[in-house]
Amino acid sequence: MRLAKKVVIAVALAAMASTLAACSSGSTATTSAVASKHTTLTIGAPSGPNGLDPYNCGNGPEGNILRSGYDTLIRAAPNGTFQPSLALSWGYTSPTSFSMKLRPGVRFSDGTPMNSAAVVGNLERASKTLGQITAAFAQAVQSVTAVDPADVTIMLSKPNPDLTTILSSCAGMIVSPELLAQSSQMTNTMDGTGPYKYDASASTPGSIYTFQRKATYWNAAAYPFHTVVYKIITDFNTEFDAIRSGELDFAVGTPGEMSSATAAGLAFVQGSINFYAVDLRDREGTKVPALNNVLVRQALNYAIDRTAIIKTFFGSIGRPTDQLLNVHAPGYDVALNDSYPYDPTKAKQLLAEAGYPNGFTLPVLSTQGFELDQILQAVGGYWAKIGVKVQDEVQQIGNWEVFLISNEYPSAIFPFSGLPPYTAFAQSFGPDGPLDPFHTVNPAVDSALSQAAAATSASTMAPFITSAQKVLLNQAWYAGVGYDAVIWFYNPKVVNGIQMQQGESVPHFYNWKVPS
């Protein structure tokens, strides 16, 4: 037989074989997918946990992976309020004392009962394990005590009104005492009171995390899916292709994909997490004398067309504003949203009045991640029109985080993201805030923050937060741009009931429904 024919036949056979393999595997997958369509939920996530230790989680999608196996002490509801979880009730008995009553009858996967001793062990570990999620807790806590098997008291070294928020995050996840005693095993093992059991045999760390529902979970009604599979897909285009092809039921998206997603029959939830602003931190004028003048800082605010910038980057679902507080956050005041309407003429007048009719040069610390540098360049374009030249000091993300807490640069652009309001304000503008390296002192701000810290509930804290926000705006301590938009697509034929979580980048996997 001639060579060409042989080659053609060989190639054709190979193609048939691979197609058969693909189709047979695909058929199996499709069949099993149809059979388990309403019992298996496949969730895409752009990032995964760095190990299954709860204290390795940030505020991203990895939180849902950990929440599948671990309950938190308190649950954050989508609207920003808090609901009972492992703790049935809680509250401040004084600004430095916080008590919780635990839910009875809850057990870990290994059968051990969840009680105050287990909670104390976990929180003591949180106070000693320095990580992104535990740093705030470690700074505030003095001691944790089991009053009786159902009651726990936390004593604080200094007031911190955000303990409820902290305990609703990964820092409040409770691990079984046996696993806690072997904390090195926590990277690859889970043993919690959560709704699902981690199926290591069907998982590949860093890529796929599979969970099987527990029959005896205390709140089984909130989790109708028998199996949950998380697939880590760092490339946004790939993740979008995967949900369009039906391999995922829930995945992160971008504003530009909304029309394609809708055409593919997908639904979406949206929220906002990051507030973009240029922090004008050298308010004493040690490096840039112009920043010492409030008229200059106000001019920088008036010069920005927030609506245009936010629309460019986040479409119609972004939110232009100069108020740092997010909607529903304690202290949020809708009247503060447009404190500095776009007015370049007024901006120039203020600069001239301040003695800078020709503007000045402003170095701004930036980084490539989170679209920060792109937004800074947009802001710089508006400032250039009033004579203020931005000196873009781009640093790699690792260096950027180091410089943020140093006084190397007179200003910096960064996202105020996902922190509760008191913590956000205290860290960035408080007298000891690590993100205020120039340690600007303003008696009104410091007083408001002190009174907020001493508050024992969100409602009593709110007026002081509002007061601090007003001063920050009036004194133009930062030049705000607005809130971004976060979108998650989902297949409404497989799941619904998803609600975006206030102040977080991902909806919590809780109370999602199987469509009837």
Next chain:
Amino acid sequence: MISFVLKRIVVSVVLLWAVATFTFLLLQLMPGDPAAIILGGQGTPAQLAHVRTELGLNRPLFVQYGSWLGRVVHGDLGHSVISGQSVISILNQRAPVTVSLAVAGVLVSLVIGVVLGVLAAVRGGWVDRTVRLVTAAGVALPNFWLGALLVVIFSVWLRLLPAVGYASFVSAPLSWVRDMVLPVAAIAAASVAGIARQTRVSMLAALQSEYVQTLRGVGLPMRSIIYKHALRNASIPIVTIVGLLFVGLLGGAVLVEQVFALPGLGQETVQAIANHDIPVLQGLVIYTTLIVLVVNLMIDLAYAWLNPKVRYS
């Protein structure tokens, strides 16, 4: 042959040490602070100092190097500063993905490339022109772009193959094949082109050589001349390329693993760089260098088998 292998092993060990030391020093120049990354910008200066002490970053550089080298010699590549997991276990978990991707890429490239190269050399004419055009396209297309295009066509539109996912070859070979069709196609496109072109050139040279003319004159069947004599001699430079291709595919896997969400060494590299996870990065370099050295040794042995004229003193 034994002395050759032993000499290569000794040279490889020295080379590995040099690469490891150079990488250790280079990574010290990498901007960023692991402590700041671990604390996510929320740590006080005291907390940052505490984390740096825990990680041993406050020690003099030569002390850190000595301590690290001592552990490496004993097979301990340290622990990830982010997850705490042992670097060896992380790499062992991920290596099969990347190696299987690279090996599959090489095998597919070899089979298709040799077939195309032989066809082009033997048939000539429009076949040769077509092969050269197709291979030129294969070289020009970036593998990550091609990968994204294949996903759109075969996953989104045709729903024939998955866009993401990886199943172990050992536990689910059919699923592995299904999951790897698109990634291998993306990563192998340029390699097919390279092998096809080299095969074509080598075959043309072999077919025009005097011994082939002699064999033709003797009346040997053409099929026997091509496959038994000419291809064997033409394969020597192909084998050399295969070694280089494997190394190139290992590097190309970084982008392809991102596109197809494959949990391999490339994906781990990207994450380790973003997290400033220096122990993992150091381990990755040593691990990958070792793989390359072993592959090159195997290529040299194959080279010797193919060409008896090669002598190893």
